[in-house]
Amino acid sequence: MTEFETLAQLTVIATVPYLLASLGTMLGGLAGVFSVSQEGVMVLGASVGFLVSYGVGSNTVGILCAAGVGAVFGLVLGWATTSLRLDQFVIGLALFFAATGLAGLLFRVVVGQSGAQPLIETLPRLEIPLLSEIPVLGTVLFSNNLLVYFAALVAVGLYFFLYRTRAGLDLRAVGENPKAADSLGIPVARTRIWTATAGGALMAVAGAYLPMVYTGTFTEGIVGGRGWLAIALTFFGGWRPQFIAAGALFFAAMDVIALRAEVGNVAIPSQVLLVVPYVATLLVMIFAFRWARVPAFLGRNYDRESRTA
Amino acid sequence: MTTAEQPRAGDGASAPAGRVPLSMSGVTKSFGAVKALVDADFELAAGEVHGLVGGNGAGKTTLMNVLYGLYRPDAGTIRVDGQEVHVRSPRDAIGLGIGMVHQHLLQVPAYTVVENVVVGTSGGSGGLRGASRRIAELSDRFGLSVDPRARTDRLSVGARQRVEILKVLYRGARIVVLDEPTTNLTPQEVDALFASLREIVAEGTSVVFISHKVREVLAICDRISVMRDGRRLTTVRREETDAAGVAGLMVGELAAEQSTEVAAALGLTPVGAAASDAPEHPVAGSAVRLTVSGLEVDNDHGVPALDGLEIAVRSGEVLGVAGVAGNGQVELAEALAGVRPVRSGSVTVDGTELAGRPTQRWLSAGVAYVPEDRHRDGILGAASVTDNLLLGSQRSSAFRRAGLIDWRGVREHARRTIDRYSIRTPGPDAPAANLSGGNIQRLVLARAFEREPSVLVLQNPTRGLDLRSTRFVYDRVEEARDRGCAVVLISEDLDELSLLADRMVVLYSGQVVGERARGDFDAYALGRLMAGVREDA
Numbered sequence: 105m106t107e108f109e110t111l112a113q114l115t116v117i118a119t120v121p122y123l124l125a126s127l128g129t130m131l132g133g134l135a136g137v138f139s140v141s142q143e144g145v146m147v148l149g150a151s152v153g154f155l156v157s158y159g160v161g162s163n164t165v166g167i168l169c170a171a172g173v174g175a176v177f178g179l180v181l182g183w184a185t186t187s188l189r190l191d192q193f194v195i196g197l198a199l200f201f202a203a204t205g206l207a208g209l210l211f212r213v214v215v216g217q218s219g220a221q222p223l224i225e226t227l228p229r230l231e232i233p234l235l236s237e238i239p240v241l242g243t244v245l246f247s248n249n250l251l252v253y254f255a256a257l258v259a260v261g262l263y264f265f266l267y268r269t270r271a272g273l274d275l276r277a278v279g280e281n282p283k284a285a286d287s288l289g290i291p292v293a294r295t296r297i298w299t300a301t302a303g304g305a306l307m308a309v310a311g312a313y314l315p316m317v318y319t320g321t322f323t324e325g326i327v328g329g330r331g332w333l334a335i336a337l338t339f340f341g342g343w344r345p346q347f348i349a350a351g352a353l354f355f356a357a358m359d360v361i362a363l364r365a366e367v368g369n370v371a372i373p374s375q376v377l378l379v380v381p382y383v384a385t386l387l388v389m390i391f392a393f394r395w396a397r398v399p400a401f402l403g404r405n406y407d408r409e410s411r412t413a
Numbered sequence: 414m415t416t417a418e419q420p421r422a423g424d425g426a427s428a429p430a431g432r433v434p435l436s437m438s439g440v441t442k443s444f445g446a447v448k449a450l451v452d453a454d455f456e457l458a459a460g461e462v463h464g465l466v467g468g469n470g471a472g473k474t475t476l477m478n479v480l481y482g483l484y485r486p487d488a489g490t491i492r493v494d495g496q497e498v499h500v501r502s503p504r505d506a507i508g509l510g511i512g513m514v515h516q517h518l519l520q521v522p523a524y525t526v527v528e529n530v531v532v533g534t535s536g537g538s539g540g541l542r543g544a545s546r547r548i549a550e551l552s553d554r555f556g557l558s559v560d561p562r563a564r565t566d567r568l569s570v571g572a573r574q575r576v577e578i579l580k581v582l583y584r585g586a587r588i589v590v591l592d593e594p595t596t597n598l599t600p601q602e603v604d605a606l607f608a609s610l611r612e613i614v615a616e617g618t619s620v621v622f623i624s625h626k627v628r629e630v631l632a633i634c635d636r637i638s639v640m641r642d643g644r645r646l647t648t649v650r651r652e653e654t655d656a657a658g659v660a661g662l663m664v665g666e667l668a669a670e671q672s673t674e675v676a677a678a679l680g681l682t683p684v685g686a687a688a689s690d691a692p693e694h695p696v697a698g699s700a701v702r703l704t705v706s707g708l709e710v711d712n713d714h715g716v717p718a719l720d721g722l723e724i725a726v727r728s729g730e731v732l733g734v735a736g737v738a739g740n741g742q743v744e745l746a747e748a749l750a751g752v753r754p755v756r757s758g759s760v761t762v763d764g765t766e767l768a769g770r771p772t773q774r775w776l777s778a779g780v781a782y783v784p785e786d787r788h789r790d791g792i793l794g795a796a797s798v799t800d801n802l803l804l805g806s807q808r809s810s811a812f813r814r815a816g817l818i819d820w821r822g823v824r825e826h827a828r829r830t831i832d833r834y835s836i837r838t839p840g841p842d843a844p845a846a847n848l849s850g851g852n853i854q855r856l857v858l859a860r861a862f863e864r865e866p867s868v869l870v871l872q873n874p875t876r877g878l879d880l881r882s883t884r885f886v887y888d889r890v891e892e893a894r895d896r897g898c899a900v901v902l903i904s905e906d907l908d909e910l911s912l913l914a915d916r917m918v919v920l921y922s923g924q925v926v927g928e929r930a931r932g933d934f935d936a937y938a939l940g941r942l943m944a945g946v947r948e949d950a
Binding site: 270273274276277280281283285287289290291397400408409 | 508532
């Protein structure tokens with residue numbers, strides 16, 4: 105494998121958590137629910153995913169359980185901000201803290217303080233027949249773990265669902281103008297609740313990916329800010345799956361290059377490279393806000409009988 | 414065109430014989446302590462345009478929102494085709510063949526016309542292409558021309574209005590409710606809308622036309638129901654009534670004093686007639702309070718909006734500023750109120766130069782401002798009526814004790830003010846945005862007047878207000894004038910200007926292009942000036 109192929113494949117692998125967490129953020133956001141609990145839900149997803157697959161011995165079950173717990177957090181966000189009309193930002197932050205705390209607690213309760221660090225099998229590489237034999241592309245794209253393919257499918261699927269179907273048109277109308285959607289008989293609260301729930305599940309899977317692909321174990325700092333970056337990435341991608349996917353690749357490439365600099369002997373100090381994703385995010389946020397279209401009712405609750413809005 | 418059609422069977426008060434597509438009875442709805450609807454009833458006949466008129470807060474829109482499932486009534490029954498129904502959401506209403514075009518266009522600006530029309534009908538057969546064809550078909554049949562593939566935010570207000578009607582027709586509505594559909598339309602667009610409505614009812618659909626513009630209601634409706642104070646007062650047939658009759662029913666006790674003001678507010682008297690009736694008001698000798706010279710101001714995009722403007726207003730004088738919207742009115746109003754930066758030139762009040770000074774200085778110099786967009790610029794919607802009345806005076810020593818705000822005094826003052834200006838509110842602590850348009854304007858005026866201003870700047874102060882509230886505004890302006898205030902009244906309504914102004918200037922492209930003294934307000938001459946034809950040209 106050439107150096108380029110190695111770097112490209114590492115980038116593809118590193119893209120997944122960004123992509124899934126951002127798609128989850130986007131899905132809820134397009135219906136108007138703006139989550140800020142990604143970081144927490146990802147840590148929780150990592151913890152639950154790791155613990156279940158450690159206990160049961162199956163990564164698939166671990167991923168499914170992580171998704172279920174993430175869905176519950178998304179459901180709470182959706183329900184609290186529609187049925188109870190509580191502030192989205194406050195609830196999101198509360199859920200972030202709750203999820204972070206719960207993640208650490210679960211790990212300590214189940215694993216205890218024993219000295220030996222438990223390990224799980226990382227996800228195996230699945231070589232897609234024929235496609236994986238294409239030179240370069242085959243190695244980079246078609247001999248990866250299951251979640252790489254899953255993330256790509258989610259991105260493509262969401263694109264078609266949101267921008268090519270009537271149901272997607274209805275969903276986006278809820279985030280653009282809930283009053284208009286409501287007046288046309290689209291169930292605003294139900295739409296918001298299910299998108300927030302599905303979004304939470306995707307974020308948790310993004311978290312579960314980390315122990316299952318990288319470390320084989322759980323540590324509290326395992327997510328390392330990827331959840332917060334996912335928010336920035338969603339804005340960067342203009343709340344559209346195709347641009348979010350491109351942005352996720354860019355963020356991942358930054359990660360990989362910085363990591364390489366740390367171990368290899370690149371002329372630039374690795375500390376400088378490690379800062380690059382954050383500086384890039386900052387620049388992107390400054391410039392993306394000029395052109396990126398944000399759902400008009402992002403983060404704003406809807407009350408049918410309110411005359412204040 | 415568009416006069417009422419031949420009389421139908423049945424007398425005016427009861428519905429014509431035959432199918433009754435809709436009847437509502439005993440509908441009651443409260444918002445907090447405000448009773449928006451009190452035992453209201455309403456009946457609609459097949460194939461009629463039914464006018465629903467009344468002042469601000471009379472309950473017209475609330476009643477129709479109940480019908481459309483947007484508001485849940487506290488009591489009351491709704492029958493569609495004689496069958497009692499429960500409308501819990503717009504989805505139910507659409508299922509019953511009820512469609513509503515709201516006063517504020519409910520569209521997704523970033524969607525195309527087709528997308529806006531089909532949204533919410535998912536499960537409907539065929540792709541967007543099929544929908545496009547159906548929309549084109551409906552457009553043709555009812556004369557609602559619009560390009561289905563155009564992006565909605567690129568369309569004119571008139572075209573967006575047509576999209577709203579298409580939305581309703583696309584869903585197969587047999588009862589179409591239009592809430593003040595003509596507010597932002599040009600006269601030509603209003604004519605076209607009326608022609609389309611005639612086509613729609615010709616096919617057996619019924620239309621409810623909510624409005625407070627008497628002239629339009631008389632032009633299009635077959636029957637007219639008048640609402641006041643949350644109930645239906647009466648229903649009359651078009652041919653049994655006239656403008657004065659409907660106006661009288663709308664305003665109630667004010668009907669007794671069918672004064673020139675009311676007529677002028679309705680636009681029933683031509684410009685000039687009102688002016689000649691009103692007594693001359695002597696201002697010639699009084700002192701100049703407001704002087705504006707060489708005023709240059711930019712608009713929001715940094716483009717010059719006022720170009721060396723010169724005006725002077727005396728104590729006890731009302732200066733009317735006429736002109737077509739977009740010729741610098743907003744910028745003039747904001748510059749005179751001290752909320753828009755003055756690029757160059759001077760604004761003095763009682764000899765004090767204010768240009769370039771902080772807004773607080775303008776306030777303490779006695780400048781009061783009644784903005785055009787009262788919801789956006791006049792109030793803090795989510796703050797209480799009390800807070801809104803305090804706003805701007807929060808640093809005044811009258812409301813301070815030991816360096817802090819004296820809330821007891823503030824509340825006392827709010828209660829007195831609410832009383833004196835008859836602001837209809839559930840209470841001093843209710844959010845200001847919950848008040849009706851007329852009452853929000855009363856609040857804004859109350860705040861301005863309680864400060865005893867020396868200069869009062871008003872822009873389109875009666876837009877969207879009913880007769881009673883309009884009258885209230887006029888009375889307050891005259892009161893301020895009589896107290897020696899210098900009033901600048903910026904308005905697009907020539908009737909209003911003719912009624913109140915002692916002198917009128919015409920604003921065109923950021924400059925004063927002409928001036929007329931009271932008694933010389935000729936609508937045609939003013940119209941030429943407003944169109945930019947210079948007097949000396």
